[in-house]
Amino acid sequence: MTVETSPELTARKNAAIARGVGMSTQIYAERAENAELWDKNGRRFIDFAAGIAVVNTGHRHPKVVEAVRRQLDHFTHTCHQVFPYENYVALAERLNAKVPGDFPKKTIFATTGAEAVENAIKIARHYTGRAGVVAFAGGFHGRTFMTMTLTGKVHPYKAGFGPMMNDVWHLPYPNALHGVSGDDSFAALERLFKADVDPSRIAAIILEPVQGEGGFVPAPEGFMKRIRALCDTHGIVMIADEVQTGFARTGKLFAMEHHGVAADITTMAKGLGGGLPISAVTGRAEIMDSSQPGGLGGTYAGNPLGVAAAHAVLDVIEEEDLCNRAQRLGDRLKQRLAAIAESCPEIVDIRGPGFMKAVEFEVGGAPSPEFTKRVVEEAMARGLVLLTCGVYGNVIRFLAPLTIPEPVFDEALDILEAAVLAARA
Incomplete structure (x- = not known):
């Protein structure tokens, strides 16, 4: 279920760029604002990667x-x-x-x-x-x-x-x-x-x-x-x-x-x-x-x-008091993940301080990168960009900008829940 927004660009990338430069997505960015990103086709995504914790203050913060x-x-x-x-x-x-x-x-x-x-x-x-x-x-x-x-x-x-x-x-x-x-x-x-x-x-x-x-x-x-x-x-x-x-x-x-x-x-x-x-x-x-x-x-x-x-x-x-906002956002994310975990036994741990949260998945008592990948793909198909990590690749890390607007954050949490439940189907 790989989301590929520009097959032509992917082909050009494969021909021009060394294979060792890995890519988490095949989404080619056209513009971004705060916690949202649009690809070259105009499709919108909620960015829970933030350039791997780079744009904590959001994409293109005016200041x-x-x-x-x-x-x-x-x-x-x-x-x-x-x-x-x-x-x-x-x-x-x-x-x-x-x-x-x-x-x-x-x-x-x-x-x-x-x-x-x-x-x-x-x-x-x-x-x-x-x-x-x-x-x-x-x-x-x-x-x-x-x-x-x-x-x-x-x-x-x-x-x-x-x-x-x-x-x-x-x-x-x-x-x-x-x-x-x-x-x-x-x-x-x-x-x-x-x-x-x-x-x-x-x-x-x-x-x-x-x-x-x-x-x-x-x-x-x-x-x-x-x-x-x-x-x-x-x-x-x-x-x-x-x-x-x-x-x-x-x-x-x-x-x-x-x-x-x-x-x-x-x-x-x-x-x-x-x-x-x-x-x-x-x-x-x-x-x-x-x-x-x-x-x-x-x-x-x-x-x-x-x-x-x-x-x-x-x-x-x-x-903007982002340290305290990070704590509030992280608390809300943790509460939502805990609620999702009630119907998802694959969730074995929710951890991390502030808004540096992660969820770890296991199936049958063993780390499951396969289940984790399904969650990421289901989220991507619904317009939410997530990243994995962990020695076994079975952890999803949450790195949305600390400036994410509340309605966008609520939307992202709904997508996350739908993606986890779809991965279990």
């Missing part, structure tokens, strides 16, 4: 569009390392104040989430003089060689790409539904430090407060505090990958605010730019300053248009 338009009237690029500009400095100041942590901070900008993670690892290695990095199974950090190595999922991200980077170690991430507790993760860490690597060789531990591609799995209560204490004991840099969790998605500006401790370094991208490419690394000033001048940066890093958009995004989150 973001106006900020970019104003910047276009001045300049589009100088390279900050050649001709610096004030709004780059001002955005760094804002992030230094907003990222969790009661200590002096500094920031650098890049273009993508993977670049942010790469730079965070570089900085941690330079600061500590160590090479080792600990990451978690199920985590996703990017597709470059270092970030692909950090990612804890083989297919499709690692398969066939040869040896990974060395000195990277993976631990099981807590997931109660799959039988892994926080204690289990720490027991694995203790075994790692006894059997495989001395903690004095570890530069950083990197983890997502809520695993994204891994299935929208939140870190359990107290887990981040234990990681923080362990890092302090061994002089390890704690890195929070907030690329997908940041910018009001979880009901807080940053997901780490739910845990009562701060990472040494925070990576961010996606929602920061409201649809324009920009990423950032913010961390303890002494750690961020460890690299020599020229060791960090990039030609497009902190592009003026992305910086202008990011300022507008931060303004919109504050002015």
Whole structure:
């Protein structure tokens, strides 16, 4: 039941674009507004993907569009390392104040989430003089060689790409539904430090407060505090990958605010730019300053248009109280999913903070990517775009813009229920 809105374009895409660039849909966008998107044939879809948590403030938010338009009237690029500009400095100041942590901070900008993670690892290695990095199974950090190595999922991200980077170690991430507790993760860490690597060789531990591609799995209560204490004991840099969790998605500006401790370094991208490419690394000033001048940066890093958009995004989150709205929308979605679950035993878990919700499906006690795919296809046929995730591909994640109008949200919930019931038929 694949929805294909332009077979001619699909044929052109197949002839022109490398097969490795995967596509979740065959819908070719013509225009978008807030939480709605129209294809080249004029068919309307409700977007519960938001560019994979990029347009948290909605497609083409007027304030973001106006900020970019104003910047276009001045300049589009100088390279900050050649001709610096004030709004780059001002955005760094804002992030230094907003990222969790009661200590002096500094920031650098890049273009993508993977670049942010790469730079965070570089900085941690330079600061500590160590090479080792600990990451978690199920985590996703990017597709470059270092970030692909950090990612804890083989297919499709690692398969066939040869040896990974060395000195990277993976631990099981807590997931109660799959039988892994926080204690289990720490027991694995203790075994790692006894059997495989001395903690004095570890530069950083990197983890997502809520695993994204891994299935929208939140870190359990107290887990981040234990990681923080362990890092302090061994002089390890704690890195929070907030690329997908940041910018009001979880009901807080940053997901780490739910845990009562701060990472040494925070990576961010996606929602920061409201649809324009920009990423950032913010961390303890002494750690961020460890690299020599020229060791960090990039030609497009902190592009003026992305910086202008990011300022507008931060303004919109504050002015429209999107953290609280994320919590309200997430609560309503959870209630509706719980009601659907009463007649759908395939739903085995509903989880996630704020409006970073997910539902997991099993059939006969085993993960069912097949049932999950049917739900997604039924929803697509009715005009609702959903995305899957999870190690087994049996999770649907909900990432609608936080600005979604109430009538559109109500319509989407009705479509979701109809799609789940149709998948069971």
